[in-house]
Amino acid sequence: MRADTNNVDLQQRTAQGDALAEASSVEGPSGTARVSSRGAGAPEHRGPSEALRESEARLQALLSSLDDLVFELDENGTYLKIWTANDALLVVPRDELLGKTHREALGEEIGNSLAKVIGRVLETDRPQLWQYCLDVPAGSRWFQGRVAPIAGSRGASRRFCLLVRDITEQKAAEKARDQAEEQLRHQALYDGLTGLPNRMLFHDRVKHALNVAARDNEELTILMLDLDRFKDINDTLGHAAGDDVLREVAWRLSKVTRKGDSIARLGGDEFSILLPRASEKDAAMVVSRVSSCLEEPIIVQDLPLRVDASIGLAAFPRDGADAELLLQHADVAMYAAKAANGGFAIYERLADSHTPDRLALIGELRGALEREELVLYYQPQLTLSTGSIMAVEALVRWRHPQRGLITPDEFIPLVQETGLIKPLTHYVLDRALRQCRCWMDSGRPMKVAVNLAMRNLIDADLPGDIADLLKLNGVSEDLLVLEITESAVISDPLRTEAVLARLARMGVRISVDDFGTGYSSLTYLTRLPIDEIKIDRSFVTNMNTSADKEVVVRSTIDLARNLGKQVVAEGVETAGVLQRLEELGCHLVQGYFVSKPLPAAELDAWLAESAGLSTI
Numbered sequence: 001m002r003a004d005t006n007n008v009d010l011q012q013r014t015a016q017g018d019a020l021a022e023a024s025s026v027e028g029p030s031g032t033a034r035v036s037s038r039g040a041g042a043p044e045h046r047g048p049s050e051a052l053r054e055s056e057a058r059l060q061a062l063l064s065s066l067d068d069l070v071f072e073l074d075e076n077g078t079y080l081k082i083w084t085a086n087d088a089l090l091v092v093p094r095d096e097l098l099g100k101t102h103r104e105a106l107g108e109e110i111g112n113s114l115a116k117v118i119g120r121v122l123e124t125d126r127p128q129l130w131q132y133c134l135d136v137p138a139g140s141r142w143f144q145g146r147v148a149p150i151a152g153s154r155g156a157s158r159r160f161c162l163l164v165r166d167i168t169e170q171k172a173a174e175k176a177r178d179q180a181e182e183q184l185r186h187q188a189l190y191d192g193l194t195g196l197p198n199r200m201l202f203h204d205r206v207k208h209a210l211n212v213a214a215r216d217n218e219e220l221t222i223l224m225l226d227l228d229r230f231k232d233i234n235d236t237l238g239h240a241a242g243d244d245v246l247r248e249v250a251w252r253l254s255k256v257t258r259k260g261d262s263i264a265r266l267g268g269d270e271f272s273i274l275l276p277r278a279s280e281k282d283a284a285m286v287v288s289r290v291s292s293c294l295e296e297p298i299i300v301q302d303l304p305l306r307v308d309a310s311i312g313l314a315a316f317p318r319d320g321a322d323a324e325l326l327l328q329h330a331d332v333a334m335y336a337a338k339a340a341n342g343g344f345a346i347y348e349r350l351a352d353s354h355t356p357d358r359l360a361l362i363g364e365l366r367g368a369l370e371r372e373e374l375v376l377y378y379q380p381q382l383t384l385s386t387g388s389i390m391a392v393e394a395l396v397r398w399r400h401p402q403r404g405l406i407t408p409d410e411f412i413p414l415v416q417e418t419g420l421i422k423p424l425t426h427y428v429l430d431r432a433l434r435q436c437r438c439w440m441d442s443g444r445p446m447k448v449a450v451n452l453a454m455r456n457l458i459d460a461d462l463p464g465d466i467a468d469l470l471k472l473n474g475v476s477e478d479l480l481v482l483e484i485t486e487s488a489v490i491s492d493p494l495r496t497e498a499v500l501a502r503l504a505r506m507g508v509r510i511s512v513d514d515f516g517t518g519y520s521s522l523t524y525l526t527r528l529p530i531d532e533i534k535i536d537r538s539f540v541t542n543m544n545t546s547a548d549k550e551v552v553v554r555s556t557i558d559l560a561r562n563l564g565k566q567v568v569a570e571g572v573e574t575a576g577v578l579q580r581l582e583e584l585g586c587h588l589v590q591g592y593f594v595s596k597p598l599p600a601a602e603l604d605a606w607l608a609e610s611a612g613l614s615t616i
């Protein structure tokens, strides 16, 4: 749009300039004077000099209305006439211009450029534009000159009309626009915090490097890095400290890579390094340099922080031929390194172990969340005292486009070792609360239990996120039950306690899942704000055929009841077990005997069907 406006502007000026070139084609009184046809209108009876004066006066009036400067020059660039009446517009005083050449008045460089322009005008017999910059006392100013041949002038007395416009403001606007565009381009491709390329640019670079590697028959390696326990820094020292660490890590990484390697920050605490023409051996050396560059503590807020990274490696052509796959495999290797408690993993070696499929799945999970491939099934919990269903447990499944329905056991254990558990839990909570809202709206409010992983429990953002989701979906707090495991609490009791306390204050209910399998400490049962205990199915399912298991179930029910907590038995597969649990005073039962986990619509149908039955 701007360019068009400028064009119109230019055309208008061109028209003015041409009118001028023709109007000024009137030669001196002694010459073969004539008035151009555009200057027509002079009465017949007037003499030529009178007509000339009138024409000149009109021209002068026209020129004084312009902001442009108008000069008449000869072929050498000598100023013959200054048509501009307003001296204030002249950059060089009138008497320093008249009779002087452009070169004499404005210097060698600008003089030469005008000479070239005049040369082109002579060559083409057409007006020519050019731009130049002049240093004036107030600073530099930009001008656009337009040189047009004056019609009728010939040979040695060839004359030119020079129209000059100050375009400093226009130039400044253009520069600002270019800078803004450059800034936007930079923002779109670079990470604002570290200045490193972002995921998009990195992806592009990998693609390009792969093309080169394929063409030249060369190797290429990608390292994927994720800082270990970075969340702890953010949570305990604040985000500013976290930012300092990320900047320092970026700087250290740039010191241990070669020219030609690319480092990127892909998001959060994830970095990636592209090593063109690097064999696995070269890459392993970079890995060891990366590890040692992180050995020295990073000083933040006067505290020496030890920052480790888990590093995954994938190499072209062995581990993948396109950028997508290679990055995904490097990601998978990184997750494997993380799951093995930090260190370094190579994608190919994972393929030798027994879990390549499972690892590959983790690499795909991020995209699966975006594509909403994860779905929730709901397993009802039967209240034994009333025979009614007033609570369900939300259990996630992955509807994989190629592999079909994948159960959580295949991906949750690995995911919960990585940062991916946060978006996954958010996703599950969001969907579960939406469903909870639907049940409220249909007049059948139902408590919904959602499973949390250990990493969720040390996430200081979790209570706030949950509060937002409850509000967003209009669900009251007491309808949400959060299932946590004993081992999650034990592994970091201080931080877990803080998060749980906040959740409990919000009115959300807390349940201890898989009770009996962890390293239980009875102190936690009394200290933590726990509302419910879920006895693990490994004790429940066979409790009628194993005296030991029955003892565990019975004691747990007693313990829970004595502490004033609700008790749930999961893994109830037979009527006999259900009956025994009822005798022992268990509050709720969950298991295949009642129902398998079902999609919400099927559960609704099942509930409607079983509504009339007193014994399920």
Ligand code: C2E
Pocket (backbone or CB within 6 Å): 379, 394, 395, 396, 407, 408, 409, 412, 416, 425, 428, 450, 451, 452, 453, 483, 513, 514, 537, 541, 570, 571, 572, 573, 590, 591, 592, 593, 597
């Ligand atoms: P969990 O929380 O202990 O869930 C109960 C598991 O027992 C479910 O397996 C359920 O299908 C299964 N189950 C229910 N009744 C019976 C029964 O009568 N007999 C037997 N043998 N099994 C029964 P599922 O759905 O495969 O989930 C497995 C685990 O994955 C869950 O164990 C939970 O720890 C985890 N999980 C599932 N969804 C999520 C989630 O959204 N987030 C997190 N962090 N973990 C999840």
Ligand code: MG
Pocket (backbone or CB within 6 Å): 393, 451, 483, 513
């Ligand atoms: Mg559970």
Ligand code: MG
Pocket (backbone or CB within 6 Å): 513, 514, 534, 536, 537, 570
């Ligand atoms: Mg369980």
